[in-house]
Each structure stands twice: as structure tokens, then as C-alpha cells.
Amino acid sequence: xxxxxxxxxxxxxxxxxxxxxxxxxxxxxxxxxxxxxxxxxxxxxxxxxxxxxxxxxxxxxxxxxxxxxxxxxxxxxxxxxxxxxxxxxxxxxxxxxxxxxxxxxxxxxxxxxxxxxxxxxxxxxxxxxxxxxx
Numbered sequence: 001x002x003x004x005x006x007x008x009x010x011x012x013x014x015x016x017x018x019x020x021x022x023x024x025x026x027x028x029x030x031x032x033x034x035x036x037x038x039x040x041x042x043x044x045x046x047x048x049x050x051x052x053x054x055x056x057x058x059x060x061x062x063x064x065x066x067x068x069x070x071x072x073x074x075x076x077x078x079x080x081x082x083x084x085x086x087x088x089x090x091x092x093x094x095x096x097x098x099x100x101x102x103x104x105x106x107x108x109x110x111x112x113x114x115x116x117x118x119x120x121x122x123x124x125x126x127x128x129x130x131x132x133x134x
Contacts, residue, residue: 039063058126065122069115076108 011019043060083101086093093101 035064035067039067054129055126058122058129062122062126065115065119069112069119072108072111072115076105076112079105079108 039060042063043056079101083098083105085091086098086101
């Protein structure tokens with residue numbers, strides 16, 4: 001009996017792509033799980049230091065937001081770099097792929113703008129929790 005991990009089974013291009021996508025998604029989910037666990041743990045530590053549940057929840061959201069911001073920034077950089085490389089001589093990317101890369105870079109930049117705005121709001125909320133007179 002053989003399974004999908006048996007190297008003797010030839011896979012189609014689509015099959016290899018599907019396995020690669022699955023591996024990337026599994027890695028992303030594992031990373032996200034670690035981020036959420038870490039954010040929750042750090043927030044509990046803040047709460048345990050006398051910060052209270054409101055501060056712990058605000059810190060939890062802030063940890064998640066900072067991680068999302070970092071991930072989207074790196075994603076945007078990766079799309080921009082690949083879009084720039086696509087224009088180099090000798091690259092074999094078609095016009096549609098190049099357009100998609102540029103579109104992805106543009107959307108990542110727009111997402112960064114939204115995340116930065118959300119970050120400002122999040123910090124304002126945290127300031128209000130820490131000092132209601134603000």
C-alpha cells in the first residue's frame with residue numbers, strides 16, 4: 001500500500017502545486033497559532049502584574065496588530081521585489097503575472113495604510129484605558 005508521500009508515485013504539476021500550497025498553508029496556520037498563543041501569554045502576564053483585564057485585552061490586540069503589520073510589510077516587500085525582478089532581462093514571466101505582482105504590491109501597501117490607522121486607534125484606546133483623563 002502506498003501513500004501520497006511515496007516518492008515512487010509520479011505527481012502531476014497540479015498535484016505538486018497542491019501539495020506545496022498545503023505545506024505553505026499548514027506553516028502559516030502553525031505560525032498564526034504561535035502568535036496568538038504568545039500574545040495571549042504576554043497579555044496574561046500584563047494582567048497578572050496588576051494591569052487588569054482591560055489592559056490585558058488591549059495588549060493582546062496590540063500584539064496581534066503588530067504581528068499583522070510586520071507580516072503585511074514583509075509580504076508587500078516580497079511582492080515589490082518580485083515585480084521589480086520580473087522586469088529584468090531574461091525573466092520568463094508573462095504580462096499577466098507581472099501585472100498580478102504589481103497589483104499585489106499595491107494592495108499590500110493599501111493594507112499597510114489601513115493597519116497603520118488601526119494601530120493609531122489601538123494605541124489611543126490603550127492610552128484611554130491607562131489614563132481616562134487623556
